[in-house]
Amino acid sequence: MELAQASVSIPPSDPRIKESKTILAPLSLTLTQQRIAVIGANGSGKSTFLRLINGLVLPTTGTVEVNGRSTHREAAAVRRSVGFVFTDPLSQLVMPTPQEDIELSLRRAKLSKKERREQALAILHEYRLEHLAQSSIYELSGGERQLTALATVLAVVPDILVLDEPSTLLDLRNTRLLMERLAALPQQIILSTHDLALAATFERVLVMDQGALVFDGDPHQGVAAYRELAG
Numbered sequence: 001m002e003l004a005q006a007s008v009s010i011p012p013s014d015p016r017i018k019e020s021k022t023i024l025a026p027l028s029l030t031l032t033q034q035r036i037a038v039i040g041a042n043g044s045g046k047s048t049f050l051r052l053i054n055g056l057v058l059p060t061t062g063t064v065e066v067n068g069r070s071t072h073r074e075a076a077a078v079r080r081s082v083g084f085v086f087t088d089p090l091s092q093l094v095m096p097t098p099q100e101d102i103e104l105s106l107r108r109a110k111l112s113k114k115e116r117r118e119q120a121l122a123i124l125h126e127y128r129l130e131h132l133a134q135s136s137i138y139e140l141s142g143g144e145r146q147l148t149a150l151a152t153v154l155a156v157v158p159d160i161l162v163l164d165e166p167s168t169l170l171d172l173r174n175t176r177l178l179m180e181r182l183a184a185l186p187q188q189i190i191l192s193t194h195d196l197a198l199a200a201t202f203e204r205v206l207v208m209d210q211g212a213l214v215f216d217g218d219p220h221q222g223v224a225a226y227r228e229l230a231g
Ligand SMILES: Nc1ncnc2c1ncn2[C@@H]1O[C@H](COP(=O)(O)OP(=O)(O)OP(=O)(O)O)[C@@H](O)[C@H]1O
Pocket: 010, 023, 040, 041, 042, 043, 044, 045, 046, 047, 048, 049
């Protein structure tokens, strides 16, 4: 994955103001490691950065390429290859129940209806969610929803997995479950988190501050750099 002078600006909401606001300063990066964590304060630009990677946000300047595909020109292909887990699971769960949501996700795999159902139930079992298969998404707890969203994205085995603060709503047991699942995945994982202990277990850490990349490298040094910034 390659970002070349990629920046994101937003037009002013007030028409009297002429200048756009930069929410991500130009950055150039090649992301090849299997496990990359993004840390930084609230509003520092982590989500915007992650959204650039799967084309949910397009760069105002520069380019973003995922496995040689431009997020501008080949948006649909990029989106198919990059699984994205949102912080708020309700922004991605579209069906009334966990089982239906996973079955919908499996439509991309060429399976019969019966096979989709069986596979969805197997995935729910893997995430200890089988007892909630038929429950309304709205009756689930926040953590149950977050796990369901993860199970839905992983049902189709994307090439790259991007997760925006995936453990914010999880208890200790489910955080461990999430970590075990992620550790077992062969795909490249790029994740933002406020859990510094988790970030320190990754191969490479990016630290964002006020829309700029201020550190890129060793996880322990990255965590120390962020602690220093936070004062
Ligand atoms: N569409 C938008 N319109 C206006 N401002 C935006 C938009 N998207 C992001 N921003 C602003 O850009 C900044 C970075 O937001 P972003 O969501 O990337 O931060 P974050 O590091 O993920 O924060 P958090 O840890 O709170 O989730 C924030 O100040 C936010 O208000």
